[in-house]
Amino acid sequence: MKELLRTNDPTVIAFATALLDGEGIDCFVLDANTSVLEGSIGILPRRLMVASRDLFLARATMRDNAIAVSE
Numbered sequence: 001m002k003e004l005l006r007t008n009d010p011t012v013i014a015f016a017t018a019l020l021d022g023e024g025i026d027c028f029v030l031d032a033n034t035s036v037l038e039g040s041i042g043i044l045p046r047r048l049m050v051a052s053r054d055l056f057l058a059r060a061t062m063r064d065n066a067i068a069v070s071e
Contacts, residue, residue, distance in 0.1 A: 001028065001049040001050065001051060001052070002049065002050060002051070002052050002055045003047050003048070003049055003070045004016070004027070004048045004049065004050045004055065004058050004059065004062065004069055004070060005047070005048045005062065005067065005068065005069050005070055006045045006046070006047045006048075006070055007045055007046060007048075008043065008044070008045050008046070010046070012067060013029055013046050013048055015065075015067070016048055016062060016067055017029070017048065019061050019062070019065055019067075020050065020058055020061065023057065023058075023061050025050055025051075025054045025057060025058050025061070026050070026051060026054070027048055027049060027050050027058070028048075028049045028050075029046055029047070029048055029049075030046065030047040030048075030049055031044060031045065031046045031047055032046055034046075
C-alpha cells in the first residue's frame, strides 16, 4: 500500500474515495478513528492508501480533480 494523500479535511477524503471508487481503484483510509484519541478536534490527518499498482492512475485521477497528493 502507498499513501496517496494526507489531509485533516474529511470532505476531501470522502470525495477522493468516491473518485477512486468510480475508477475501480480500491483504497483504504488509515487513522480514521483517531478522533477518539484527539478529542474530535481534527488535528491529526487521515491518510488515503492505494495499492502500489494503482498509484499512478490514482494520482492522475486526483490531479484531474484538483486534489493535492502526497509525493
